[in-house]
Amino acid sequence: MFQKQSEQGYNAVVDKIRMKTLTYGEKTLMVEFQMEKGALLPRHSHPHEQTGYLVSGRMELTIDAETYQVKPGDSWCIAGNIEHNAVILEDTIAIEVFSPVRTDYLPLKS
Template sequence: MNKPVPLESIPVKNTIAGHYGRFVHGSRSTLAFWEITAGSESPVHQHPHEQITYVAEGVFEMVVNGHKYTLRQHDTLVIPPDTPHGGRALEDCKLIDSFCPAREDYKF
């Protein structure tokens, strides 16, 4: 049986420099809560997961398939599976990413 879990009780994982995430995994999806330090970059990469990004705080510059977007608080962006993307925090940011299917590589 599933029980509510306070976000603060989920361990923080430093996946790449300046990217600190807490991950909630279901059987078919992953929800990632990120705190990203201003100036930190996520190199261009791609994965088989559909990704939906929501900016809770800050400004994040995202490049998706060669197109640059400046995402501000309360902006969302859908990134289709296998699409090259990366980004850079222009300010300290809090992002929420939804991934489907679940990110097995974040279950560490």
């Protein structure tokens, strides 16, 4: 699958956070998150392994009981079923990959 860059297809996740599925295959799904300064991603977990890369901005990412100050170029991996949350300190863009594919993040078919 190949996807061209587009400003369309973003969906609200929570207040000040929106996401767009960039591409996906049989085993992985890649998402871009755009997060505004002051956004709070509530503590949650899911069965998917989640790896991420901070493109721009700054955030505090808590994985289980450990909190990290995340800056551009930093990356992370969160095992499935581990609780995590984030506080967005600046306007931020992150790319994350989920495995297995998160069916709730699949684009709606027209």
